[in-house]
Amino acid sequence: MAENDIIAGLDLGTTKVCAIVAEQTEEGLDIIGIGSVPAKGLKKGVVVNIESTVQAIRAAVDQAETMAGVEINAVYAGIAGSHVRGMNQEGVAAIQTREVTREDVERVLEQAKAIPLPGDRQVLHVLPQEYIVDDQDGIKEPVGMSGVRLEARVHMVTAASTAVANLKKCAERCDLYVSDVVLQPLASADAVLSEDEKEIGVALVDIGGGTTDIIIYVDGAVVHTSVIPIGGINLTNDIATGLRTPMAEAERIKIKYGCASTELIDEDETIEVPSVGGRPPRVLPRRVLCDIIEPRVEEIFHACRHVIVETGFADMLASGVVITGGTTLLDGMPEHAERVLNLPVRRAAPTGIGGLIDVVRSPSYATGVGLVKYGAAHLERHEAFELEEEPLPSEIRPAGASLGSRISSWFREVF
Numbered sequence: 001m002a003e004n005d006i007i008a009g010l011d012l013g014t015t016k017v018c019a020i021v022a023e024q025t026e027e028g029l030d031i032i033g034i035g036s037v038p039a040k041g042l043k044k045g046v047v048v049n050i051e052s053t054v055q056a057i058r059a060a061v062d063q064a065e066t067m068a069g070v071e072i073n074a075v076y077a078g079i080a081g082s083h084v085r086g087m088n089q090e091g092v093a094a095i096q097t098r099e100v101t102r103e104d105v106e107r108v109l110e111q112a113k114a115i116p117l118p119g120d121r122q123v124l125h126v127l128p129q130e131y132i133v134d135d136q137d138g139i140k141e142p143v144g145m146s147g148v149r150l151e152a153r154v155h156m157v158t159a160a161s162t163a164v165a166n167l168k169k170c171a172e173r174c175d176l177y178v179s180d181v182v183l184q185p186l187a188s189a190d191a192v193l194s195e196d197e198k199e200i201g202v203a204l205v206d207i208g209g210g211t212t213d214i215i216i217y218v219d220g221a222v223v224h225t226s227v228i229p230i231g232g233i234n235l236t237n238d239i240a241t242g243l244r245t246p247m248a249e250a251e252r253i254k255i256k257y258g259c260a261s262t263e264l265i266d267e268d269e270t271i272e273v274p275s276v277g278g279r280p281p282r283v284l285p286r287r288v289l290c291d292i293i294e295p296r297v298e299e300i301f302h303a304c305r306h307v308i309v310e311t312g313f314a315d316m317l318a319s320g321v322v323i324t325g326g327t328t329l330l331d332g333m334p335e336h337a338e339r340v341l342n343l344p345v346r347r348a349a350p351t352g353i354g355g356l357i358d359v360v361r362s363p364s365y366a367t368g369v370g371l372v373k374y375g376a377a378h379l380e381r382h383e384a385f386e387l388e389e390e391p392l393p394s395e396i397r398p399a400g401a402s403l404g405s406r407i408s409s410w411f412r413e414v415f
Helices: 048-067 101-110 162-173 186-190 193-201 230-242 247-257 285-313 331-341 363-389 401-415
Strands: 005-014 016-024 029-038 072-077 085-094 121-133 136-137 147-162 179-181 203-208 212-218 220-226 270-273 282-285 319-326 343-348
Touching: 005 048, 005 162, 005 186, 005 363, 016 048, 016 363, 029 048, 029 363, 048 162, 072 162, 072 186, 072 363, 085 101, 085 220, 101 147, 121 162, 121 179, 121 220, 136 319, 147 162, 147 186, 147 220, 147 230, 147 319, 162 179, 179 282, 179 363, 186 212, 186 220, 186 319, 186 363, 193 203, 193 212, 203 270, 212 285, 220 285, 230 247, 230 285, 247 270, 247 285, 282 285, 285 331, 319 331, 319 363, 331 343
Parallel strands: 005 072, 072 179, 203 319, 319 343
Antiparallel strands: 005 016, 016 029, 085 147, 121 136, 121 147, 203 212, 212 220, 270 282
């Protein structure tokens, strides 16, 4: 097993830290190791306690290494949080040789992101939407096309420099090199969305522990990203307060008995709720639990609807909305989302992978699987670019080579 064939993703969430190891094979990407531990050092996707986060990362990575039987040295780390900002930008550059080259594309993308940023922010991603060569728009891959002027429309994602630095610091203290920092909803989209959905318009809503991330695709490109600072932990807090039970028990009750719609609950269903302070447990109707969960779920989806409408892309989402993330495992979530968003909704788990698919085929692992898929695609692009940059062998040197260079080459080959 070559070291280059191993790709690791590190999903740093508010409620859990998840490490996923994948192997690149001829058939595709196989998941070979998973590690997941509760997180205590993060709040709303941002590191707030370095030591606790380091311990969680180390434990998750150890689990994944043991299962996979390999050593992890580098990871693709996911980042989220309300500090993340997305904006649409444009760039223009002259085509130097009347034919678009890879260098021209890089220059126009650099031009697109050349905007003044506060000193405490940095660019995470520059995601091309379309290129325009002279007056011809809608171009996805401009290399090789003839023209004199190249324009690019991109979606640029920025993040707080301190949040990125703290994330990298935690990984480095675990002897891990961070190959790239990836926006979590972008990774989740790689794992759960089809190319057809991206092409005809779709919104992905990733409801995690501390945040709800939204990413919108139109015509195959990202047009909007945003983060809502509400997630599954808010449901747990509501349950702990409403049922007067410890947080750990509230989380367990939410996972086991939670439901997002009271319409799906039978009147005679009951649950046992542990009490605090040594008091005996109580037996309550399950409907009481759902009466606590439903308003918070409705708040999350109303916030999502507000964001989608505000972007102006609501009428372009022919594929509707895809929901993923651990919180969406609650019964009744897709139905509730359809009712509030007034769009078709499906709940999605990772696809397009092999190996331990029975384990990771859950919305909880969308970001982790997406990170390794992003890493695999990143490595393929890098290798393809290196092949393009390789010099041509002497026997197929371009005919336009100068006489002097051909003579000196002949001397080198003979002597």
